[in-house]
Amino acid sequence: MALPCLPSVASGHGLPCRSRERGEKAEIRLPTSAQLGETIANTDKLSATKRAKLRGRLSTKPGLNRFLRVTPKGLLRIDKAAIKAEERLDGKFLLRCSDPHLSAEDIATGYKQLLEVERGWRDMKTIIDLRPVYHRKEDRIRAHIQLCWLALLLIRITETTCEDTWTNLREELERIHVGTFTGPAGTFRQRTETSPAQRTILAKLGVTEPKRIITLEPGTTV
Known part of the structure; x- marks a missing residue:
């Protein structure tokens, strides 16, 4: 912006x-x-x-x-x-700053970064569904914070690469399902056919499409 x-x-x-x-x-x-x-x-x-x-x-x-x-x-x-x-x-709005030595560009950039930080917290609470976790040891606290940061970083990289919001991308990818089918010949698990939009997202992210047939178990003959 x-x-x-x-x-x-x-x-x-x-x-x-x-x-x-x-x-x-x-x-x-x-x-x-x-x-x-x-x-x-x-x-x-x-x-x-x-x-x-x-x-x-x-x-x-x-x-x-x-x-x-x-x-x-x-x-x-x-x-x-x-x-x-x-x-x-x-398109006009007013910014206020208590430091008269900052340039106009620095003030605007600072407010923009503040908006991004606030957006990150909202995403962690809603999209990532972050909830309070009470750790006692310092290494677990650091690990928890780093995992949250990595999850948010992954979202931002995905949005930048695909030029779309994470909400839209996740909604599209969540339409890929895996079904389990059982018959006389055995049981197999198969994913749904990917749509053009899903294939485009996976291609931009450099992710290979999942196998069509996940597992295949032949039936037992009597």
Whole structure:
């Protein structure tokens, strides 16, 4: 995420920044305003009571309600002023730092690294499903921390290599299953056929596809 900082404010005070990645999220506003336009279309023909009921329902939907305007006569309109106000703030945010000697680039980089650290902790608690483990010996404590760090590192390498999130990659790979089949000839375990998306992920990671037939045990003849 690029964080080019605007040089209009000196370091050590409020530091306005612009993020290209956050700016692209403005595209979400277009379908939202379009949906609101469809919802309130032809509402001028409704009675004041029905418009008030619709206004009440829209007030429970923050995404639509923030662009809704009610005229003095109770008519429902899209608030174009609110949309323009949001457009002026697209991709912009404010960073504050207590050290006036840091450059704008260092402050932005530090905040970006902080976000990555916080993301790592969230991933360890949710994706890796990390839970408190109480160790008594120092070597076990160090081993536990290193295993967690290696698991998180593996996730990051996988995301970088495949250019996708770990959630999407894991969801796709978890569709590979192994079934056990038993018949007169014996018992065998076979994995499902890999999809093109699964083969692409494995190829990018340099991982060989698992064997199609895992085990094969001939049946006993009487």
